[in-house]
Each structure stands twice: as structure tokens, then as C-alpha cells.
Amino acid sequence: MTLTQPSLIIYRGKVAVLRCWAYLGLIGGMAALALFGGGYREDAFLFQALGWSGAAWGGAGLLAGIGTGALLARGGDAAAGICWERKLVPWLDGALLMILLMGLWSLLEPPAGEISYEDQSNLVSGRIIMAMNVLFLFAAVCYIAQLFAPTSFIGRMGSFAAWCAVYAGGSALLLRWYESYQLLGGDIGHAPVSNLYEVFILLCCITGTIYLAFERRYRTTGLGAFVMLLIACAVFFTVWLGSIGQADIKPLVPALQSYWMKIHVPLNFIGYGSFAVACAAGMAWLLRAKLEAKGRKELLALFPTLDQLDLLAYRAIAIGFPAFTLATILGAAWAAEAWGGYWSWDPKETWALIVWLVYGAWLHVRVSHGWSGRVLAWWSVIAFLVTLFCFIGVNMYLSGLHSYGRLT
Structure with missing residues (x-):
């Protein structure tokens, strides 16, 4: 399987190290502003970050990050571009671009007087x-x-x-x-x-x-x-x-009015998204195996090989399972804060545990017992169907402490 990395100079060597640490310093400065800059209020933080206090805290963090990056960039590994900063910089660039696009779209918003809670169509x-x-x-x-x-x-x-x-x-x-x-x-x-x-x-x-x-x-x-x-x-x-x-x-609803929501939900969906990719790899594996058995090689020009698809499914689940595990743990902490108990066997909690066990067992047989091929391909597909029921079915059809996720 061929590995490729960004080849532009901004993603190589000392430039990548400096840019990565500049980003991290800026993020650290904004975090310090939220913690020590007069108290964090979500509705006002955007204006704090864009004002003089944001410039001061963010600038200090930026300078600290650049200084740290300059010191680390003197090492031989950084000069060769073999460093974790090189892998992180494209993601930080993407996050910055997304924020800049949001700022651009906000300029197109109609005046506040033309927007109402009853009609949000504009x-x-x-x-x-x-x-x-x-x-x-x-x-x-x-x-x-x-x-x-x-x-x-x-x-x-x-x-x-x-x-x-x-x-x-x-x-x-x-x-x-x-x-x-x-x-x-x-x-x-x-x-x-x-x-x-x-x-x-x-x-x-x-x-x-x-x-x-x-x-x-x-x-x-x-x-x-x-x-x-x-x-x-x-x-x-x-x-x-x-x-x-x-x-x-x-x-x-009151139960969702918590900082936990901003952490728990995205982590959960990193898990779901990874499981979706693993399901797609399983579907591709099954289709390729069927086409190979029928000798339909003309349709296989762009398909990854069976071994590659098996490895892609494994790597997708290896990303999603830790994220889903952490989301479940943080969800329990949120439940203790909102409802007074870490676990109540609510339908959503029960099905989340089932999903966790299904993918945990998948990783166990793959890593410890060397399973691969058709069985794990079907397992990836069926496991995602279980995940979909946990995500959609429980929200739409089962009642419980998570009933706020139902269609209303």
C-alpha cells in the first residue's frame, strides 16, 4: 500500500515545525484567554478573541509557539521532515480555513431585524x-x-x-x-x-x-x-x-446545557464516521471477492486489493474505537452531572455498550487471533448496522433519558 504525504515546502522540515508550533501557541493563547482572561462566556468569547484581549493573549501564545518551534527545528529530525508536526500541520491548516470560511459566510447574513425565531429560512x-x-x-x-x-x-x-x-x-x-x-x-x-x-x-x-x-x-x-x-x-x-x-x-433542553456536549458528541461521531468507513471497506471487500470469483476483472482496475481493504477497515476501526470509548466514558461523567448517576441502563447507554462490545470484539479477533477476510468484512457491515440503530433507531423509536433526541 503506497504512502503519500504533502510535498509542498510548507509541509516539510523546519517550516512545518515552525508553523505547527505557531498554531499550537495560538491555540494555547486562546485557551489561556478563556481560563484567565476574565472568565469564559461562550456568547462573548468570539468578540473577546477578536478584540484587544484576544490579540494580547493570542499574540503571546503565538510568540511562545514560534520560539518553541525555532528551538525544536534545530534538531536533525525536523530538518529531514520526519516529525509529528508535519502530519499535524495540514489538519491545523484545514481548521483555520474552515474558520475563515465561516467568517466569510457571516458577512452575507441578513440584518438581525430580518431574522426571527419563527422564520429562519433566510x-x-x-x-x-x-x-x-x-x-x-x-x-x-x-x-x-x-x-x-x-x-x-x-x-x-x-x-x-x-x-x-x-x-x-x-x-x-x-x-x-x-x-x-x-x-x-x-x-x-x-x-x-x-x-x-x-x-x-x-x-x-x-x-x-x-x-x-x-x-x-x-x-x-x-x-x-x-x-x-x-x-x-x-x-x-x-x-x-x-x-x-x-x-x-x-x-x-436542560440536560444538554453543558460544556460536555461540545466534547462528548464530536468524539462520538468520530467513532461513527470511522465505523462508516470500515463498513464501506467491508462492502468493497465483499464485492471485490464476488467479482474475482466470477472473473469480472474489468471492474477491478481501481479497487484496492482484498488485503488493502482488510487493512483499511482495521485502521478505520482503530481510529474510531478509542474515540468512541472516550466519548462513552465522558458521556458517563456527563450523566453523573446531569442525572446523578454514571450509568442507568438507559436504551441509548445500553446500545452504546453493545456497539462498544461489537467493535471491541472485532479488534480482539483481528489483533489477537489474526482473523481477516470475509468474516471480518461481514462483521464490519453488520456492526455498522448495529451502530446505526444505536444512533438513529434509539433516538427515534425508544424512550428514555435520551428522549430529547427524538423527532419532535
Whole structure:
């Protein structure tokens, strides 16, 4: 399996080290502002960060980061570009671009007087989310077409559309966060991870990001057709949710009014997105094995090999399982704070435990017993169906402490 890394000079050697530590210093400065700059208030922090206090704290952190990077860049490993900073910088660049796009979209917002809680149809985030939907669907068409007409141009179009969709969706969620505070009043402002509509957008972006990172690293464009097919299903479900009124920004129920929501939910969906990629790898494995058995080699030009698909599924689950585990642990801490107990065998908690056991067993037999091939491919697919019931089925059909996730 071929490994590729960004080759631009900004991602190599001392330049990568300096840029990475500059980012980390700036993040540290903003964290210090939140902790020591007069107290953190979510509805005011944006203006603090963009004001003089943000310039002071952020600038101090930036200088400290650059100084640290300059010291570390003197080492031989940094000069050769063999360092963890080189791997982290592209992700930090992407996060910065997403924030800048959110700032750009915010300039297109209508005046606050033209926006009301009852009619949110003119919010710009909704239009950006629709653009994300179109881009993901176009990417899915390109990736599927590439299987039958394997040309690099179609593959590049699919990858470009998918990256654009990820940035559109991520910046739209950030804009939705801004809209909830600055345009609809601080009393209902919250991070956009509180209902099925918002978290489905998050799931699309995370799944797309994980796959595209795999594609860039391992050159596995053939897997894109399966991943984008799953994302397309999520897109259609998101459109349906919007059509029944679930796209509106609404106040949080008391149990969700916690800082834990901003940590627990994204970690959970890193797990779900990784499991979706593993499911796609399992589907591709099963289809390739069937085509090989029938001698249909003309359709296999862009498919990764069976061994590569098996390894991709393993690496996706190896990313998702720790994230899902941490999300479950933090969810228990949140439950203790909100409901007075770490575990109550609520349907959501019970099914989360089932998902954890299913993927934990998958990793166990893969790592400890060397299992691979058809059994684990089917396991990846069935495990994701279990995950979908934990995510959607429990929220929509079962009652319990997590009933706020149901359609209302």
C-alpha cells in the first residue's frame, strides 16, 4: 500500500515545525484567554478573541509557539521532515480555513431585524448546507462513475467535490453556532450538535474527512464509491429532516446545557464516521471477492486489493474505537452531572455498550487471533448496522433519558 504525504515546502522540515508550533501557541493563547482572561462566556468569547484581549493573549501564545518551534527545528529530525508536526500541520491548516470560511459566510447574513425565531429560512447556513449536500452527491456520482470509466480526471473531480463539501459543511456548522448566538439571541445559542439534523451534517463531514485522509495517504480512490454512497444516504436523510422542520435552531433542553456536549458528541461521531468507513471497506471487500470469483476483472482496475481493504477497515476501526470509548466514558461523567448517576441502563447507554462490545470484539479477533477476510468484512457491515440503530433507531423509536433526541 503506497504512502503519500504533502510535498509542498510548507509541509516539510523546519517550516512545518515552525508553523505547527505557531498554531499550537495560538491555540494555547486562546485557551489561556478563556481560563484567565476574565472568565469564559461562550456568547462573548468570539468578540473577546477578536478584540484587544484576544490579540494580547493570542499574540503571546503565538510568540511562545514560534520560539518553541525555532528551538525544536534545530534538531536533525525536523530538518529531514520526519516529525509529528508535519502530519499535524495540514489538519491545523484545514481548521483555520474552515474558520475563515465561516467568517466569510457571516458577512452575507441578513440584518438581525430580518431574522426571527419563527422564520429562519433566510439564514445563510442553510444555503451552505444545501451546497454541501449537492457537492457530496456530485462526489458520489463521480466516484461511482470512476469504477466503470477509470480515468484520473473523474477521480480528481470526485475528490475535489468531496473536500469542498467537507469545508462547506464544517463552516456551515460553525456559522450556525454563530447564528444561534448573534442573530437569534444568546438565550438559545449553543454548539450545533444538539439534534439529528445537526449531527447528521457533522457525521457527513467527519466520514468524508476520514475517508479523504485515507485516500490521500493510501491512494484508494476505489473505496470512495462505497463511502460516498453511505454519505449520500445521510444527505438524503438530512434533506428529509429539513423538510419536516428539524433544521430550525431551537433552545436546548436542560440536560444538554453543558460544556460536555461540545466534547462528548464530536468524539462520538468520530467513532461513527470511522465505523462508516470500515463498513464501506467491508462492502468493497465483499464485492471485490464476488467479482474475482466470477472473473469480472474489468471492474477491478481501481479497487484496492482484498488485503488493502482488510487493512483499511482495521485502521478505520482503530481510529474510531478509542474515540468512541472516550466519548462513552465522558458521556458517563456527563450523566453523573446531569442525572446523578454514571450509568442507568438507559436504551441509548445500553446500545452504546453493545456497539462498544461489537467493535471491541472485532479488534480482539483481528489483533489477537489474526482473523481477516470475509468474516471480518461481514462483521464490519453488520456492526455498522448495529451502530446505526444505536444512533438513529434509539433516538427515534425508544424512550428514555435520551428522549430529547427524538423527532419532535
